[in-house]
Amino acid sequence: MGFWEEFIPLVLHGAVNTLWVLVISIPASVALAIALGSARVYGNAALKAVATAFVVTFRGFPLVVTLFLLFFGLADLGIYLTPYQTATLAFVLCGGSYMSEYVRGAIRSIDIGQSLAARALGMTKFQELIYIILPQAIRRALPGISNEIIYQIKYSSLAFVVGYEEIFAVSKTFISRYFMPLQVFMVDAALYLAMTTAAAYGLRALEYKLRIPGLEMSIR
Amino acid sequence: MDPVWWEYIPYILQGAIWTFTLVGGGLALGFAIGVPVAMGQKYGPTWLKAVLDVYVWFFRGTPLVVLLFLFYWGIFPVLLGIKLDALTTSVIVLGLRSGAYQSQIFRGALNSVDEGQMLAARALGMSKWQAITNIILPQALRIAIPGWTNEYAIILKDSAICFTLGVVEILTRTRYVVISTGEALGPFLFAGVLYIIFTYGGTKVFNIIYEKYHIPGLVGKGM
Amino acid sequence: MGEDEVVLRVENIHKKYKDQEVLKGVTFEVRRGETKVIAGPSGAGKSTLLRCINLLTKPDKGRVWLEGVELTNPKTNINKMRQKIGFVFQEFNLFHHLTALENVMIGLTKVKKLPKDVARKKAEEALLTVHITEDLWNKYPAQLSGGQKQRVAIARALAMDPVIILYDEPTSALDPQLVGEVLRVMEELARKGVTGLVVTHEIGFALEVADEILFMYGGKILERGPPREVVFNPKHEVTKKFFENIKRLYGGR
Numbered sequence: 001m002g003f004w005e006e007f008i009p010l011v012l013h014g015a016v017n018t019l020w021v022l023v024i025s026i027p028a029s030v031a032l033a034i035a036l037g038s039a040r041v042y043g044n045a046a047l048k049a050v051a052t053a054f055v056v057t058f059r060g061f062p063l064v065v066t067l068f069l070l071f072f073g074l075a076d077l078g079i080y081l082t083p084y085q086t087a088t089l090a091f092v093l094c095g096g097s098y099m100s101e102y103v104r105g106a107i108r109s110i111d112i113g114q115s116l117a118a119r120a121l122g123m124t125k126f127q128e129l130i131y132i133i134l135p136q137a138i139r140r141a142l143p144g145i146s147n148e149i150i151y152q153i154k155y156s157s158l159a160f161v162v163g164y165e166e167i168f169a170v171s172k173t174f175i176s177r178y179f180m181p182l183q184v185f186m187v188d189a190a191l192y193l194a195m196t197t198a199a200a201y202g203l204r205a206l207e208y209k210l211r212i213p214g215l216e217m218s219i220r
Numbered sequence: 221m222d223p224v225w226w227e228y229i230p231y232i233l234q235g236a237i238w239t240f241t242l243v244g245g246g247l248a249l250g251f252a253i254g255v256p257v258a259m260g261q262k263y264g265p266t267w268l269k270a271v272l273d274v275y276v277w278f279f280r281g282t283p284l285v286v287l288l289f290l291f292y293w294g295i296f297p298v299l300l301g302i303k304l305d306a307l308t309t310s311v312i313v314l315g316l317r318s319g320a321y322q323s324q325i326f327r328g329a330l331n332s333v334d335e336g337q338m339l340a341a342r343a344l345g346m347s348k349w350q351a352i353t354n355i356i357l358p359q360a361l362r363i364a365i366p367g368w369t370n371e372y373a374i375i376l377k378d379s380a381i382c383f384t385l386g387v388v389e390i391l392t393r394t395r396y397v398v399i400s401t402g403e404a405l406g407p408f409l410f411a412g413v414l415y416i417i418f419t420y421g422g423t424k425v426f427n428i429i430y431e432k433y434h435i436p437g438l439v440g441k442g443m
Numbered sequence: 444m445g446e447d448e449v450v451l452r453v454e455n456i457h458k459k460y461k462d463q464e465v466l467k468g469v470t471f472e473v474r475r476g477e478t479k480v481i482a483g484p485s486g487a488g489k490s491t492l493l494r495c496i497n498l499l500t501k502p503d504k505g506r507v508w509l510e511g512v513e514l515t516n517p518k519t520n521i522n523k524m525r526q527k528i529g530f531v532f533q534e535f536n537l538f539h540h541l542t543a544l545e546n547v548m549i550g551l552t553k554v555k556k557l558p559k560d561v562a563r564k565k566a567e568e569a570l571l572t573v574h575i576t577e578d579l580w581n582k583y584p585a586q587l588s589g590g591q592k593q594r595v596a597i598a599r600a601l602a603m604d605p606v607i608i609l610y611d612e613p614t615s616a617l618d619p620q621l622v623g624e625v626l627r628v629m630e631e632l633a634r635k636g637v638t639g640l641v642v643t644h645e646i647g648f649a650l651e652v653a654d655e656i657l658f659m660y661g662g663k664i665l666e667r668g669p670p671r672e673v674v675f676n677p678k679h680e681v682t683k684k685f686f687e688n689i690k691r692l693y694g695g696r
């Protein structure tokens with residue numbers, strides 16, 4: 001078998017593994033971001049402090065460090081995560097923290113009248129958050145969240161550091177067999193470019209679909 | 221008995237020299253690339269815009285680790301026939317990639333300098349080039365400082381990825397310590413906290429620069 | 444439940460912001476079916492007073508009762524009570540992400556927990572009452588004119604079957620040509636016996652439907668009485684000045 005016949009199926013297998021992490025980690029990141037962002041604006045003092053410390057930590061740690069900590073550091077404590085679990089969890093902690101900044105900013109940018117009107121109707125603070133504030137804030141945060149999703153697609157390549165068999169991991173191993181780094185890593189680049197470009201278009205379409213007629217909402 | 225990890229703290233801290241070489245080199249090269257790219261994208265001819273768009277798209281859409289390996293093993297030795305060490309390659313790759321990001325920061329800043337500034341400069345008899353360098357750029361560069369602060373934080377954390385080429389920066393050294401002491405939690409937490417400190421310290425410096433140079437009342441639109 | 448029943452009682456309300464005394468002891472009552480107008484110069488504390496009634500702002504001192512339930516009692520479930528107090532804001536505050544119909548429905552479905560179809564029917568009725576026709580039901584706030592927005596906001600309050608509706612300068616943010624449509628709706632509601640407490644400078648409205656005008660000045664009710672009395676024959680010089688200025692500003696309206 002030649003180089004291409006061997007490499008293409010292998011790298012596609014890696015791509016499937018990459019996607020398998022992302023389909024879980026991206027929605028979970030967004031959910032975590034909404035929870036953290038909401039807690040930092042609507043929570044009581046304790047909740048605010050905890051959420052803020054969480055965000056400062058996982059925005060501050062380089063993603064590779066978080067991956068190493070979850071995989072090797074937790075093992076010191078007797079907690080053993082698989083490479084797949086490690087990668088997924090690390091992406092959620094990191095991505096959720098970054099995205100939460102956009103959610104927080106968006107919540108704070110919603111004019112106070114929306115909150116007053118909700119409370120005047122008899123809504124509880126929680127109902128106000130769920131039915132009035134978040135639907136608007138999430139739309140506003142979407143461009144920022146989209147950016148972070150695209151980052152996450154690219155940074156998924158770091159899962160190789162804990163031995164997860166994604167695109168880059170299989171490529172790195174493969175060049176020790178066929179030393180054709182230019183071809184191998186250009187194929188990788190092409191795959192990531194395809195994923196990031198597709199995601200960018202998809203997310204743009206989503207933003208367009210969710211836009212509120214007549215209202216200019218995005219804060220880029 | 222294995223040595224304890226904290227005895228290696230000075231060794232890890234020395235990695236900061238390499239980390240900041242990567243960050244400083246990457247940011248500086250990125251600046252040298254980003255500003256002309258932004259100007260080309262805004263004021264250049266159509267063909268140039270197209271070329272620059274492809275550059276930005278490629279470097280923004282490809283993971284850093286893939287770029288590092290592509291350049292270290294592929295483009296420099298195979299395509300160009302030059303052998304560069306890991307540190308030089310890392311600085312160049314960080315710079316090329318940061319240039320793509322910084323061009324977007326500066327393009328946003330250029331766009332937010334109001335059209336009237338150009339018109340007023342031209343009305344004074346300045347050429348387009350004079351107007352750009354004397355009027356538009358000084359304002360745009362100031363407006364871009366917050367974006368640049370952000371870029372610093374990103375590139376600082378991304379410099380850790382250069383451990384994959386064996387640059388002896390903070391993370392590489394931390395991993396050596398982990399391997400030689402058999403302890404992972406302490407060293408990696410220490411490294412993580414170090415990055416947080418450097419992020420906040422650096423951000424402080426950029427904020428001081430911003431306070432010093434920003435023009436009262438002038439903020440970038442939509443930034 | 445007699446016609447003369449007091450539905451809202453406000454007693455000795457005080458409110459301070461920092462060391463600025465905004466409300467210095469305000470007391471009055473509103474009976475079922477009544478429309479009361481509050482007028483007074485900007486900064487008199489009118490908005491603060493309205494917000495103290497449904498506790499969007501917490502008064503420092505004083506008590507508020509709605510249908511005999513003390514709202515200012517910490518044991519009272521204020522969210523439950525707010526359902527009975529309609530509030531119409533100067534800036535409309537329609538929910539940007541909901542259509543006109545959804546704006547009116549959301550309080551019914553999420554707060555009153557009515558089934559969707561029941562809520563929808565009630566919302567449609569309320570919208571028709573304020574003359575928002577079917578073609579506008581699926582429009583978003585940003586697609587409506589100011590007058591339409593404010594009428595939807597009134598419908599949102601009305602659909603909750605409130606005991607009373609509080610209006611805070613409901614026409615002040617409107618272009619002059621749109622004021623009439625909103626006032627007309629408010630007048631119709633007043634005539635139908637919907638209890639209202641209205642902060643407004645629209646003398647015409649006050650003369651037409653108000654049972655009483657409360658003139659506020661410096662955080663107090665300076666003067667009160669039948670609309671004609673207060674507007675044309677006030678006891679205080681400030682009151683006189685105020686209404687003269689209003690008449691000049693607002694023309695014959």
Ligand SMILES: Nc1ncnc2c1ncn2[C@@H]1O[C@H](COP(=O)(O)OP(=O)(O)O)[C@@H](O)[C@H]1O
Pocket residue numbers: 460465483484485486487488489490491492
């Ligand atoms: N949230 C607040 N914080 C501080 N001061 C306030 C606040 N709300 C109102 N005030 C002050 O209280 C005074 C009365 O305001 P307001 O009730 O809005 O008067 P009106 O509605 O009669 O114009 C004003 O001087 C205003 O500046």
Ligand SMILES: [Mg+2]
Pocket residue numbers: 489490491611612
């Ligand atoms: Mg007011």
